[in-house]
Amino acid sequence: MATTTTRALAEAISGLQRRYGTRAVRRGGDPLAAGSWATGIPAVDEALAPGGLPLGRLTVLAGERRPGCLGASGRLTLLQALLAIASRSMQVAYVDLPGTLDPGFLADLGADLDACLVVRPPRGVPGPGLAMARTLIRAGVPWVGIAFGGERVPPTTWTHPLNALVEAAWAARTVACFSAPAPLPAPLAYASSLTVACSPLGWHEAHGDVAGLRVRLEVAKSRVGAPGAETAMLIRYPRPHAVGEVVGLPTLLPGYRDTPLPATVARVAPATGPAAAAG
Amino acid sequence: MPRILCARFPHLGLLAAWRRHPELRSEPVVVGGAPELRLPVIAASAAAEAAGVRPGQPLRQAQQACPAAVFVALDEEEVARLRAGAVAALCGVAPAVEVGDAEAFADLSGGHAMHPGEPAWAAATARALAGALDGEAPAVGVAGSRFVARMAARVSAPRRVRLVRPGEEAAFLAPLPLGLLPADRAVLARLAALGLDCLGAVASLSAADLQRQFGPAGLAVHRLARGEDGGAVDAWAPPRTLAERLPLDGPVADLEAIRAAARSLAGALGERLHTAALAAGTLGLALEEEGGVAATARRVLPAPAGNGAELWPAVLGLLGEARPQAPVVALRLEAGGLCPGSGRQVDLWRTGDAGREAVVRSVARLQDRFGAGTVLRPRLALDPGDLAERRFIWEGARA
Numbered sequence A: 001m002a003t004t005t006t007r008a009l010a011e012a013i014s015g016l017q018r019r020y021g022t023r024a025v026r027r028g029g030d031p032l033a034a035g036s037w038a039t040g041i042p043a044v045d046e047a048l049a050p051g052g053l054p055l056g057r058l059t060v061l062a063g064e065r066r067p068g069c070l071g072a073s074g075r076l077t078l079l080q081a082l083l084a085i086a087s088r089s090m091q092v093a094y095v096d097l098p099g100t101l102d103p104g105f106l107a108d109l110g111a112d113l114d115a116c117l118v119v120r121p122p123r124g125v126p127g128p129g130l131a132m133a134r135t136l137i138r139a140g141v142p143w144v145g146i147a148f149g150g151e152r153v154p155p156t157t158w159t160h161p162l163n164a165l166v167e168a169a170w171a172a173r174t175v176a177c178f179s180a181p182a183p184l185p186a187p188l189a190y191a192s193s194l195t196v197a198c199s200p201l202g203w204h205e206a207h208g209d210v211a212g213l214r215v216r217l218e219v220a221k222s223r224v225g226a227p228g229a230e231t232a233m234l235i236r237y238p239r240p241h242a243v244g245e246v247v248g249l250p251t252l253l254p255g256y257r258d259t260p261l262p263a264t265v266a267r268v269a270p271a272t273g274p275a276a277a278a279g
Numbered sequence B: 001m002p003r004i005l006c007a008r009f010p011h012l013g014l015l016a017a018w019r020r021h022p023e024l025r026s027e028p029v030v031v032g033g034a035p036e037l038r039l040p041v042i043a044a045s046a047a048a049e050a051a052g053v054r055p056g057q058p059l060r061q062a063q064q065a066c067p068a069a070v071f072v073a074l075d076e077e078e079v080a081r082l083r084a085g086a087v088a089a090l091c092g093v094a095p096a097v098e099v100g101d102a103e104a105f106a107d108l109s110g111g112h113a114m115h116p117g118e119p120a121w122a123a124a125t126a127r128a129l130a131g132a133l134d135g136e137a138p139a140v141g142v143a144g145s146r147f148v149a150r151m152a153a154r155v156s157a158p159r160r161v162r163l164v165r166p167g168e169e170a171a172f173l174a175p176l177p178l179g180l181l182p183a184d185r186a187v188l189a190r191l192a193a194l195g196l197d198c199l200g201a202v203a204s205l206s207a208a209d210l211q212r213q214f215g216p217a218g219l220a221v222h223r224l225a226r227g228e229d230g231g232a233v234d235a236w237a238p239p240r241t242l243a244e245r246l247p248l249d250g251p252v253a254d255l256e257a258i259r260a261a262a263r264s265l266a267g268a269l270g271e272r273l274h275t276a277a278l279a280a281g282t283l284g285l286a287l288e289e290e291g292g293v294a295a296t297a298r299r300v301l302p303a304p305a306g307n308g309a310e311l312w313p314a315v316l317g318l319l320g321e322a323r324p325q326a327p328v329v330a331l332r333l334e335a336g337g338l339c340p341g342s343g344r345q346v347d348l349w350r351t352g353d354a355g356r357e358a359v360v361r362s363v364a365r366l367q368d369r370f371g372a373g374t375v376l377r378p379r380l381a382l383d384p385g386d387l388a389e390r391r392f393i394w395e396g397a398r399a
Helices: A002-020 A042-048 A075-087 A103-108 A126-139 A159-172 A186-191 A274-278 B012-020 B046-050 B059-065 B076-091 B118-132 B146-155 B169-173 B185-193 B199-203 B207-214 B216-225 B255-275 B308-321 B353-370
Strands: A058-063 A092-096 A116-119 A143-147 A175-181 A194-206 A209-222 A230-236 B004-008 B029-031 B070-072 B097-099 B103-107 B139-143 B161-163 B242-252 B278-289 B294-305 B328-336 B375-380 B392-396
Touching: A042 A209, A042 A230, A058 A075, A058 A186, A075 A092, A075 A103, A075 A143, A075 A175, A075 A230, A092 A126, A103 A116, A103 B375, A103 B392, A116 A126, A116 B353, A126 A143, A126 A159, A126 B353, A159 A175, A159 A186, A194 A230, B004 B118, B004 B146, B012 B029, B012 B076, B029 B046, B029 B059, B059 B070, B076 B097, B076 B103, B076 B118, B076 B255, B103 B146, B118 B139, B118 B161, B139 B146, B146 B161, B146 B169, B169 B199, B185 B207, B185 B216, B199 B216, B207 B216, B242 B255, B255 B278, B255 B308, B255 B328, B278 B308, B294 B308, B294 B353, B308 B328, B353 B375
Parallel strands: A058 A175, A058 A194, A092 A116, A092 A143, A143 A175, B029 B070, B139 B161
Antiparallel strands: A116 B375, A194 A209, A209 A230, B004 B103, B004 B139, B097 B103, B242 B328, B278 B294, B278 B328, B375 B392
């Protein structure tokens, strides 16, 4: 009896998927099949998102603030590092809602500035910014990064543009990567297919100076794989006034599990870049 | 390896005269004006040329050579219409075209999906041109450079295509008379005085010797005689804007009437764009009011529009933006950012040229809607100085 029911259910599901597409009905535990963009950062490609960031989906880097790191969580620097990697092979767009982007910092991360479009909507309002991002996605820009600040704009004003952006990204198979402070606004948390929580472990110091930020990354939500994966990474900061220096990829922090979370972290601000200060 | 097609046809002034007076087709016709005017002959029909009339000679002299000739003035408007038709016809067949008064050039480099093989492509080009020139079949030559193609067209006949294969240019030019070289008359006279009567004789000389005798002109003559001139097609480019104006029968305040007039205007402008094989990238609407003030609106189109149906949605949007404060007496619609409307690359790959064009258009639309400073492209400064904020420059993102 149970076998007959199971077979009938499988046939019904198969029929519905044939008629309405594979996305119409699926089992709750099955992750959706999606292509991926390999970032080249092992910590991201292997540990967090299998194969890289999902194509046609929203990836959100959520920054959790901890006392001692002056509000830094590494989410914005990580977003800009990913953007820099993408810009070397494709056209990218960066929606700068807080208006804090330092192109010099982006260049130091190795970005090809000729391939970077920077969108700064009037007054940094999220609604027009998301609408502009959607326009660029529909035009064929394959990689879009969107930096959310701590905007105190009611989510109702940008929920509709966000939904439109999700649809456009899905249709064009675009990598859409957000950076936003935790806790995430409800519409963004719902729309996200992969939410990575970034929390600082502490400053990375060299010769008494801050040279980077150690960050713990944890998959808080995933529609493309299993949530719960975590890793850590060292994000190096460019040295001040080292023109043309390329920092390279963020590196995996080895054996961070063995290192106890620091009770106190260095109270030195990052030396360069408003992005570093903000993120 | 470039391949250039040259098509020779009767002068456009002569074709314009025949279009207006078909009964003159078999008569000797001289274009330039009345013979008593002190003006040169612009063009002459075959019958007039047989009687000794040559372009460039004074009209009075032409009358003495051919007293039976009919003298007509140049109809510049009709010539412009004929030229536009020829350009539109050739643009549908070849990527780069140039139309002169009695010659047209087209770039046949590469291949054409619809016309495999150079002879078929050349024949299709000749057919397209003949269709635009009231059925007047051109004489066509195809070669690797502009001068050789022109010579090939000269030795060809109407409805015929003369192909000069790569590497055979010098052999083809060798028997042609010296007078065909586009060089200074004094240089040609001196060459003739030296006993050189054909292009092959000039080509066989040393370039250094010719340069010693004639300077840079000698080198140019040597290159031409060997078929190494390297001349290409000076491709026709679309005009920058195209506008259409519609005066109304008195001041109109009714929006429905203005909408109907705008629809008619969009149709007229779309027809002009279609005829000229163009598409508009931007569109501007001006509603001229009674007091001489105009309510205007302008927008960048999401995709180039090449006919009335494609223009109409944008015109509707502009009507909503332009808010006239007084009754309207006329409407003016202007198409800008013109680009060739036919023969565009199909958007097969998102990351290809068409994709880049789409991004450029989208950026222009966003800047048009939200302001020029909303979509930017950073550039590192060459001389950054000491301050971190001077390390880069913001530029408005463009193509």
